[in-house]
Amino acid sequence: MARRALSVTVVTFTATAALLLAGCGGGWGGGDSSAGDIKGAGSGAGSASPSASASASAASQVTRPVITLPSSFQLTFESWTSSDAKEQAVLDDAKEELRAGYAAIIANDPDSEALAFYDTENGRSQSSRWIKSYTDKNVTVIGKLPAFDPKVTLVDSGDGRTASLRYCTDESKAYTKNRKTGAVVGNPEGTAPEVGYLVTLRKSAQGVWQNDSVTAKRGECAQ
Numbered sequence: 053m054a055r056r057a058l059s060v061t062v063v064t065f066t067a068t069a070a071l072l073l074a075g076c077g078g079g080w081g082g083g084d085s086s087a088g089d090i091k092g093a094g095s096g097a098g099s100a101s102p103s104a105s106a107s108a109s110a111a112s113q114v115t116r117p118v119i120t121l122p123s124s125f126q127l128t129f130e131s132w133t134s135s136d137a138k139e140q141a142v143l144d145d146a147k148e149e150l151r152a153g154y155a156a157i158i159a160n161d162p163d164s165e166a167l168a169f170y171d172t173e174n175g176r177s178q179s180s181r182w183i184k185s186y187t188d189k190n191v192t193v194i195g196k197l198p199a200f201d202p203k204v205t206l207v208d209s210g211d212g213r214t215a216s217l218r219y220c221t222d223e224s225k226a227y228t229k230n231r232k233t234g235a236v237v238g239n240p241e242g243t244a245p246e247v248g249y250l251v252t253l254r255k256s257a258q259g260v261w262q263n264d265s266v267t268a269k270r271g272e273c274a275q
Contacts, residue, residue: 054223054247054268114258117166119151125193127154130200139204142215142253145170145261150199153179157186157193160231172254175263190232196225201273213255220273221247248272 121127129147134140149170156164162183171179186192199221207214224245227238239245248271252264 054221054270114260116148116260117152117169119148119155119166121151121155122158124195125154125158126196127151128196128198129202130198132199132202134204138206138212142204142206142217142261143202146202146217146219146251146253146263147199149263153183154193154197156183160187160192162187170260170262172256172262172264175265178266179263186228191228191230193226194229194236195227198222215253215255215261217249217251217253219249219251221249222273223247244271246271246273 127150132143132147134143149167152164152167152170156162156167156179162180164183167179167183168176199219202217202219205216206212207216222245223239227236229236248269249266250268251266253261254264255261
């Protein structure tokens, strides 16, 4: 179920494991671009520029895709709120990107337009590999997957268009289901159910925060 794959040094892959990953990164700092290494990270968002204000206004007018998940898969978000409006915008778009990804798996649609809306070109390539790790095996996702403990860092890059997000998921009640046989499988026994994520996001010209890269580390979080 984990969003992106780790190297085999972190996760042991088996042919029957339900929550297979799509090889895209190797723990914190892996992947195509690392939020942990972005210049200025941790220094705050800085004061809003006129261009940033205009971008925020444009973002509020963008028509976002409607994403629906079935009751058979309950993706929940715990404490994904912030008193900072900029951080909340990051959380809102990152949440929808994750919902779009699982909706694409359930719909058996690696070319989901909704997911493309919330991904940069680099992020889209990574997401497609993740979705295909399910669709190529003819499986969907069911159960419950809480996403919790989000932490946003607005990067002081000068243009206000870069952010990082760390969050956790708990896969203990999440499973895959074979579309043909109906077989339901969970993580192998002994697998840590908590997965920590590090996401790099870039703000589009329309003011949408899009996923640019995601790395994951199993066992990083504990609820």
